[in-house]
Amino acid sequence: MALFSTTISSLERGMNASMMQQQAIASNIANVDTPNYKAKQVQFKDVLSEAKGELLAHRTDERHVPFTYHSEQMKQVNPRNVMYSHSGNSVDLDKEMAKMANNQIYYQAVSDRLNGQFSSLKTAIRGGS
Known part of the structure; x- marks a missing residue:
C-alpha cells in the first residue's frame, strides 16, 4: 500500500524532471x-513514446482501454544537427536563459x-480544522 496518492508521486516525478532539466541548463x-x-x-x-505501450491503470469496466505504467527514465543527450560557433561550442545563451x-x-x-496536496493531507489528519 502506498503512503501517498498517485498525484503526489506524479508531482514528485515532475519535480525530478524539472531538476534534471535545470542541471542540464546550468x-x-x-x-x-x-x-x-x-x-x-x-x-x-x-521516453514518453517508449512508455506509451506500458501504461496500466485500474479499470472499473472491462470495456475500458487497458494501459500500463512504468517509472520513466529521463536522460541527458547532446542534440544533433545544431549550429556551432567558431570555437565549436553549440550553446545558445539566449535559448538557455x-x-x-x-x-x-x-x-x-x-x-x-x-x-x-500536503495541506489537504494536514487538514485531513487534523480532522478538518
Whole structure:
C-alpha cells in the first residue's frame, strides 16, 4: 500500500524532471565559452513514446482501454544537427536563459500543487480544522 496518492508521486516525478532539466541548463550556461562544448538537453519525448505501450491503470469496466505504467527514465543527450560557433561550442545563451525561465515557472507550479496536496493531507489528519 502506498503512503501517498498517485498525484503526489506524479508531482514528485515532475519535480525530478524539472531538476534534471535545470542541471542540464546550468551546465550549458556554465560552459558557454568552453571550446568544443556540446550543449546538453534532457530528453522526455522519446521516453514518453517508449512508455506509451506500458501504461496500466485500474479499470472499473472491462470495456475500458487497458494501459500500463512504468517509472520513466529521463536522460541527458547532446542534440544533433545544431549550429556551432567558431570555437565549436553549440550553446545558445539566449535559448538557455529562456529554457531556464520556462523551467522555473514549471517547477514553481508543480511545487505549489504539491504544497496544496500536503495541506489537504494536514487538514485531513487534523480532522478538518
